[in-house]
Amino acid sequence: xxxxxxxQRVPVSPEMTILEAAEQVGIHIxxxxxxxxxxxxxxxxxCVVEWEGARTLxxxxxxxxxxxAVIHTQSERVRRARRTILELLASTVDLSEAPELLxxxxxxxxxxxxxxxxxxxxxxVYDDNPFYVRDYNKCVLCGxxxxxxxxxxxxxxxxxxxxxxxxxxxxxxxxLPMPQTTCVFCGNCVAVCPxxxxxxxxxxxxxxxxxxxAIWQRKREEKRAWYKER
Ligand code: SF4
Numbered sequence: 001x002x003x004x005x006x007x008q009r010v011p012v013s014p015e016m017t018i019l020e021a022a023e024q025v026g027i028h029i030x031x032x033x034x035x036x037x038x039x040x041x042x043x044x045x046x047c048v049v050e051w052e053g054a055r056t057l058x059x060x061x062x063x064x065x066x067x068x069a070v071i072h073t074q075s076e077r078v079r080r081a082r083r084t085i086l087e088l089l090a091s092t093v094d095l096s097e098a099p100e101l102l103x104x105x106x107x108x109x110x111x112x113x114x115x116x117x118x119x120x121x122x123x124x125v126y127d128d129n130p131f132y133v134r135d136y137n138k139c140v141l142c143g144x145x146x147x148x149x150x151x152x153x154x155x156x157x158x159x160x161x162x163x164x165x166x167x168x169x170x171x172x173x174x175x176l177p178m179p180q181t182t183c184v185f186c187g188n189c190v191a192v193c194p195x196x197x198x199x200x201x202x203x204x205x206x207x208x209x210x211x212x213x214a215i216w217q218r219k220r221e222e223k224r225a226w227y228k229e230r
Contacts, residue, residue, distance in 0.1 A: 001013065001014065001065075001067045002067065002068065003018075003021055003065050003066070003067070003068065003069045003070070003071060004068070004069070004070045004071065005018070005021060005022050005025065005027055005071045005072075005073060006027060006071070006072060006073055006074060008025050008027070010022070010024060010025050011024075012024075012065045014064065014065070015064065016064065016065050017040070017060060017061060017062060017063060017064060017065070018049055018051075018058070018060035018063050018064075018065060018071055019031070019034070019040075019047060019060040019061050021065050022060065022071075022073060027073055029047050029049065029060050029073050030046050030047060030082060030104045030107070030108075031044070031046055031047040031060075031061060032044035032046045032047075032100075032101065032140065032142050032194060033046075033061075033142040033143055033144060034047065034061040035144055035192050037148075037152065037153065037192065038144055038147045038148065038152045038153075038192065039147065039151075039152055040059075040061035040062050041061075041062075041143060041147070042059040042061055042062045043141075043142060043143055044085070044140070044142055045057075045059060045081070045085055046082055046085055046086075046104065047059055047060040047061050048060065048078060048081050048082070049063075049071050049072060049073045049078055050071065050072040050073075050075045050077055050078050051063070051069055051070070051071050052069070052070040052071070052072075053070075057077065057078060057081055060073070079108045079109075082104065082108045082110075083105075083108045083109060083110040086101060086104060086105045086108070086110040086112070087110050087111060087112060087114045087115055088115060089101070089140050090105070090110075090112035090113075090114075090115070091114070091115035091116065091118045091120070092118065092119070092120055092121050092166075093120070093121055093137060093138055093139060093140055093195075094137050094138045095112065095138070095140075095195065096138075096196075097138060097195060097196030098138070098140070098194055098195040098196065100194060101140075101194070101195070119166070120137075121136070121137060121139075121166075121169075122137060123135070123136040123137050123169070125137075126177075126178070128177040128178050128179060129177075129178050129179050129183075129185065129226070130201060130219060130222040130223050130226050131185045131187070131200070131201060132185075132187070132190050132198055132199060132200050132201055133198075133199055133201065133204055134170075134178075134197065134198055135196070135197050135198075135199070136169055136170060136197055137197075138195045138196050138197040139169065139170055139195065139197040140194075140195055140197075141161070141168060141169070141170065142194060142195075143161065144189075144192040144193060144194065145159055145170060145189035145190075145192060145193055145198060146159045146160060146161060146170060146189075147192075148188040148189050148191070148192045149183075149188065149189050153186075153188045154184070154186050154188050156182050156183060156184055156186070157182060158172060158173075158178070158181040158182045158183035159171070159172060159183075159189065160172070160173055162175075170197075179226075179230070187200070201219065201222075202215055202219065205218065205219075
């Protein structure tokens, strides 16, 4: 059994996805919502590829290979789709701390200012615990943090997606402050976030110019106070 990806013959087994098959021969397909530790959800559509004979582009993270399928990962149609997805994401949120997305944008020639006159999402920065901050102005709704908090890693279910359409957002249940949720501050959500929307306090304080010693001191005091309250 084999497929042809970008002209290369790739031996595959039936359970493989196109993404996995491509990786076998060193072809990197851009992706956003998919992560090696999480179940692919085909949410972001950045990994779409062209499958000869298929009516639509297919998401490589979930589409299984079929014998002799001919797949293009860099056709003009694919690149146009990726370009538009990235331009639309940039129209509502701040991608400045999402290096992978910025690199993909450069690769496909996306104009991140294309829809700059559209409505942007605005949220307060949630700083309600000593461990991490949440800045959903940078959130692309990839869902990785929700998956990591739930069935894919921690089984804690402190996070969910609330709202509809443009107003969809990552949230806690009943919009509670994080310390009042089931969150155990494991840090898995921060580790999988690709955009800097979730950030460890230490990282934020370093960016603000504090020395490691000052951060250590401040964190120690914050944590002491926090544990005393609880
Ligand atoms: S906070 Fe980060 S991981 Fe969670 S949905 Fe937004 S971008 Fe994805």
